[in-house]
Amino acid sequence: MMNTKYIFVTGGVVSSLGKGIISASIGKLLLARGFKVTIQKFDPYINIDPGTLNPYEHGECYVTNDGMETDLDLGHYERFTGIRTSRNNSITTGRIYKTVIDRERHGDYLGKTIQVVPHITDEIKRRMLREEVDEELDFVITEVGGTIGDIESAPFMEAIRQLRWQLGRDAVCVHLTYVPYLKAAGELKTKPTQHSVKELQSMGIQPDILVLRTERHLDDSLRMKVASFCNVDLECVVQSEDMPSIYEVPVSMQRQGLDAAILRKIGIPVGETPAMKSWHDFLDKQREASREVHVALVGKYDLQDAYKSIRESLNLAGIYNNVKTKIHFLNSEEISEESVAKQLDGMAGLLICPGFGQRGIEGKIIAAEYGRTHNIPTFGICLGMQMMVIEFARNVLGYKDANSAEMRPTPHNVIDIMEEQKSITQMGGTMRLGAYDCQLAEGSRTWEAYGRKELIQERHRHRYEFNNQFQEEFEQKGMKCVGINPVANLVEIVEIPDLRWYIGTQFHPEYSSTVLHPHPLFMDFIKACIDGTTEA
Numbered sequence: 001m002m003n004t005k006y007i008f009v010t011g012g013v014v015s016s017l018g019k020g021i022i023s024a025s026i027g028k029l030l031l032a033r034g035f036k037v038t039i040q041k042f043d044p045y046i047n048i049d050p051g052t053l054n055p056y057e058h059g060e061c062y063v064t065n066d067g068m069e070t071d072l073d074l075g076h077y078e079r080f081t082g083i084r085t086s087r088n089n090s091i092t093t094g095r096i097y098k099t100v101i102d103r104e105r106h107g108d109y110l111g112k113t114i115q116v117v118p119h120i121t122d123e124i125k126r127r128m129l130r131e132e133v134d135e136e137l138d139f140v141i142t143e144v145g146g147t148i149g150d151i152e153s154a155p156f157m158e159a160i161r162q163l164r165w166q167l168g169r170d171a172v173c174v175h176l177t178y179v180p181y182l183k184a185a186g187e188l189k190t191k192p193t194q195h196s197v198k199e200l201q202s203m204g205i206q207p208d209i210l211v212l213r214t215e216r217h218l219d220d221s222l223r224m225k226v227a228s229f230c231n232v233d234l235e236c237v238v239q240s241e242d243m244p245s246i247y248e249v250p251v252s253m254q255r256q257g258l259d260a261a262i263l264r265k266i267g268i269p270v271g272e273t274p275a276m277k278s279w280h281d282f283l284d285k286q287r288e289a290s291r292e293v294h295v296a297l298v299g300k301y302d303l304q305d306a307y308k309s310i311r312e313s314l315n316l317a318g319i320y321n322n323v324k325t326k327i328h329f330l331n332s333e334e335i336s337e338e339s340v341a342k343q344l345d346g347m348a349g350l351l352i353c354p355g356f357g358q359r360g361i362e363g364k365i366i367a368a369e370y371g372r373t374h375n376i377p378t379f380g381i382c383l384g385m386q387m388m389v390i391e392f393a394r395n396v397l398g399y400k401d402a403n404s405a406e407m408r409p410t411p412h413n414v415i416d417i418m419e420e421q422k423s424i425t426q427m428g429g430t431m432r433l434g435a436y437d438c439q440l441a442e443g444s445r446t447w448e449a450y451g452r453k454e455l456i457q458e459r460h461r462h463r464y465e466f467n468n469q470f471q472e473e474f475e476q477k478g479m480k481c482v483g484i485n486p487v488a489n490l491v492e493i494v495e496i497p498d499l500r501w502y503i504g505t506q507f508h509p510e511y512s513s514t515v516l517h518p519h520p521l522f523m524d525f526i527k528a529c530i531d532g533t534t535e536a
Helices: 019-032 073-081 093-106 116-128 151-170 191-202 220-230 246-255 258-266 277-288 304-320 361-373 383-395 445-449 468-477 520-535
Strands: 005-011 037-043 090-092 139-144 171-178 209-214 237-241 292-299 324-331 349-352 378-381 413-416 432-440 455-462 480-484 491-495 502-505
Touching: 005 019, 005 151, 019 037, 019 073, 019 139, 019 171, 019 246, 019 258, 037 073, 037 116, 073 246, 073 304, 090 093, 093 116, 093 151, 116 151, 139 151, 151 171, 151 258, 171 191, 171 258, 191 209, 191 220, 209 220, 209 258, 220 237, 237 246, 246 258, 246 277, 277 304, 292 304, 292 361, 292 520, 304 324, 304 520, 324 361, 349 361, 349 383, 349 520, 361 378, 361 383, 378 383, 378 520, 383 413, 383 468, 383 491, 383 502, 432 491, 445 480, 445 491, 445 520, 468 480, 468 491, 502 520
Parallel strands: 005 139, 005 171, 037 090, 037 139, 171 209, 209 237, 292 324, 292 349, 349 378, 378 502
Antiparallel strands: 432 455, 432 480, 480 491, 491 502
């Protein structure tokens, strides 16, 4: 086996250029060539993880199998590559400093003065090299969050500088910059890219490859200008144009030879370009899908990235069902008994989003009731599932004060912290994080959707549970508990079999949906939405 090679992905000029998509695309292309690859994200913020961040701050919080709350870019990594990431794939400045401070308190540094260089940078390098992870890899792709010049990212840049010298040809730096178009002048401008590279060079890092983010096609003369002024080979100046879909990016990068350029820089024979047939088949399906299916997304965060994995899971399931999923966000704070019919008019299905806290829950309950009473395919995830349970308790079981202990303690907290759960201390006290087993009830709609599997495993991120004291009443009135955790006896899935499609999951199935393997529950949900519009 060859020595592990390291690819560092940095960004300049502005944020939100798509470093995560480029990193995921590089990972996909190298995997297609048969290499063993992982991708990791280093974020400059001081939070230990994004678990406590408001989605408006940082988009959705993505959860790995082993229960790490991470940046949403890990969702891109997994969807593109099928790699299962872990806590080792998501590092923040907060985690780095906490490790160093804990060691200092323990006396590991023998009384030395603790400094950014070498102690913080050494810990960053150790994590970048994955010294504590026992796995054989050909490539480790490391994306560094933020923008070159940010004060927060300086220690990461210094660590990369040191590793470039330490590793020699075993390390490559890919730098993503922005090439703006000035409409008044009718010109594309390379000066921001030149300044970004100059900033990187001032830190002792010469980028090997430049990816130019652009809204307009860049001709060869402009690429030659960038190559000349930035000391980069012409074949290593690649453009990332706006695409109809983010899933077109790996193909565009392959067409321009990004993976080949990386291999040449490292000194690995390029060989034949892999066909990636499954990926191209998926893109063909995406292009051919013309019919639309309209799905309402009921949540409280009016931000694309807040429900990123759910949106992508709906889109992927639509493509594999030969339709375009048109997602309509409905702010649950603005849903009322009077407005719900108008707001859901024309929707083939509705998905009630996860979340935490009191704000917007009554709108979710009203939407759940409308979906149930009008037999509209309805999918509730985590808090969404809990709102479906509360609605059923209020309007079918007759407990008008039914609620969750998270929101308001009542005699009928159909969502509560269970006695069995109080013993759970793994990763966050009573918070269930990461993958847990779920036993499916034979003959249920969910069991059919999963291909009649008896045991599944899905990822969680929640604290409150279905209250088992009420299970018999729910079952007698028609809401069945069809998924149970076999260890803790906690309810994972509810459904109403008398309706076309009315399913709530305590877990987050969106975390497991990938480009080549869309999640079976999303697939079945979209199919039910399509069948409903056909019947109509």
